[in-house]
Amino acid sequence: xxxxxxxxxxxxxxxxxxxxxxxxxxxxxxxxxxxxxxxxxxxxxxxxxxxxxxxxxxxxxxxxxxxxxxxxxxxxxxxxxxxxxxxxxxxxxxxxxxxxxxxxxxxxxxxxxxxxxxxxxxxxxxxxxxx
Numbered sequence: 001x002x003x004x005x006x007x008x009x010x011x012x013x014x015x016x017x018x019x020x021x022x023x024x025x026x027x028x029x030x031x032x033x034x035x036x037x038x039x040x041x042x043x044x045x046x047x048x049x050x051x052x053x054x055x056x057x058x059x060x061x062x063x064x065x066x067x068x069x070x071x072x073x074x075x076x077x078x079x080x081x082x083x084x085x086x087x088x089x090x091x092x093x094x095x096x097x098x099x100x101x102x103x104x105x106x107x108x109x110x111x112x113x114x115x116x117x118x119x120x121x122x123x124x125x126x127x128x129x130x131x
Contacts, residue, residue, distance in 0.1 A: 001023070002025075002115055003118070004021050004023050004119075005119045006019055006020070007120070010124040023114055027111050029108065030105045030109070030110050038087055096122050099123060102119075
C-alpha cells in the first residue's frame with residue numbers, strides 16, 4: 001500500500017498544506033490518480049467543510065456570484081465527475097502540471113509508480129505579466 005502525499009503549488013510561489021491518501025495499487029495512470037484525489041476531496045467537501053483552497057478545481061467566480069453568500073444559502077453538493085472532467089480539461093490546456101516525486105508526468109494515460117512515500121505536486125501555471 002502506498003501513502004501518496006498531494007501538494008498544490010503555483011508558479012507565483014503559493015503552496016497549500018500537504019495531505020495524504022492511501023492507495024492500494026502500486027501503479028496507476030495519472031488520470032486515475034487525479035480522479036481519486038478529486039473524489040476524496042469532493043467526498044470530504046460534501047460531508048463537512050474542508051478548506052476551500054484545497055480543491056483542485058474550484059467553482060468559477062460567476063458560479064459563486066449566482067449561488068450567493070455561503071452563510072445565507074444551503075450548502076450545495078459538488079459533483080465529483082464534473083470536477084474530474086474540469087481537471088482533465090485544465091491539464092490538457094496546460095493549466096497545471098503534475099510532478100510525481102519531482103518527475104513531470106505529461107500524459108493523463110501515463111502510468112506512475114507509487115511507493116510508500118510518493119509525493120505528487122500539482123503545479124498551477126500562472127501567466128507572466130508584461131513582456
